[in-house]
Amino acid sequence: MAQLTTLDRETPVDDLLAVLHRDGGVIVRDLLTDDQRQAIVDDLAPSLEATAPGSRSGLEQWELFHGSQTIRFCGLAARSRAFVDHALLHPLLSEVVGRELLSGCADYWLNTGQVMAVGPGERAQYLHRDENNWPEAVNPEREITISCMFALSDFTQDNGATVVVPGTQDLPPGLVRGYDVVEADLAYAEMPAGAGMLYSGKVIHGAGSNATETWRYGxxxxxxxxxxxxxxxxxxxVDRERAADLPERARQLLGWSSYHSDAGGRTWLVDFEDASRLFS
Ligand SMILES: O=C(O)CCC(=O)C(=O)O
Structure with a gap:
């Protein structure tokens, strides 16, 4: 079976990036302290309770992708201040994302913050590459998206730990939906609660199947x-009132500011001005 490397939180970022570039994903222990993790779990508990498993989109492909026994919801910055303080603004995650994305842009922003709670009996999700959400923008020379899967509970092979095919970030770009692979090529992101897996938008991966009676909370x-x-x-x-209460960097990441390309282009403006003016 293929393996993913697990590193300590204190590992120098250059070493962490070397593993990320080699394998397409790397697990980091203790990304969240117990208190931080618990604060996020507590904030999100009512939403988790209120959300039924499965997709309500009516789109067959999307329903297959989301899984019938998986609870998903977004809007985490609107639901949890702890999410903003400890995940959205996570210092190590910010550093890694900056190192990976800023060679191709003047700044980055949040793609999605999403609970992915895989329930008992869930089947494995089909393998995919996150960057294929934007086929027009995929470029073999650079990353357009970087992710972190935070383990809010322990992740094991049995309970649906994310399945990764290490090294596939280096395959040529293309639409991968249900990548054909032998078991020996698969690695399972087994990690204790509080750890996280940082991964490339190019690496082939998916949620694992859950053969246990408990939930894998990602x-x-x-x-x-x-x-x-x-x-x-x-x-x-995240409406304007809530955004006003958040740190400036959180507002930027959530789209309450504008984008200024290094070549002078300006987008996402409010009346020709940077959207952050709404808060001055
Ligand atoms: O839940 C997981 O482990 C991964 C899910 C995933 O890759 C996705 O939904 O894009």
Whole structure:
């Protein structure tokens, strides 16, 4: 079976990036302290309780992708201040995302913050590459999206730990839906609660199957280059009043500011001005 490497939180970022570039994903222990993790879990508990498993989209492909026994919801910054403070603004995650994305953009923003709670009996999700959400923007030379799967509970092979095919970030770009692979090529992101797996938008992966009686509680947080439209419409969920209470960097990541390309282009403006003026 293939393996993923697990590193300590204190590992120098260059070493962590070397593993990320080699394998397409790397697990980091203790990304969240117990208190931080518990605060996020507590904030999100009412939403988890209120959300039924499965997709309500009516789109066959989307329903297959989401899984019938998996609870998913977004809008985490609107639901949890702890999410903002400990995940959205996570210092190590910010550093890694900056190192990976800023060679192709002037700034990045949140793609999506998403609970992915895989329930008992769930089947494995089909393998895919996150960057294929934007086929027009995929570029073999650079990343357009970087993700972190935070383990809010222990992740094991049996309970649905994310399945990764290490090294596939280096395959040529293309639409991968249900990548054909032998078991020996698969690695399972087994990690204790509080750890997280950082992974490339190019690496082939998917949620594992859950053969246990308990829930695998994951929280996916991903970022995209600032000139690309994210999966989640964050400013439509985090309203202006709530945004006003958040740190400036959180507002920027959530789309309450504008994008200025290094070549002078300006987008996502409010009356020709940077959207952050709404808060001055
Ligand atoms: O839940 C997981 O482990 C991964 C899910 C995933 O890759 C996705 O839904 O895009």
């Amino acid at each position: 929280m996916h947080v991903s970022f995209v280059v600032g000139w690309l439209r994210p999966e989640e419409a964050s400013p439509l969920q």
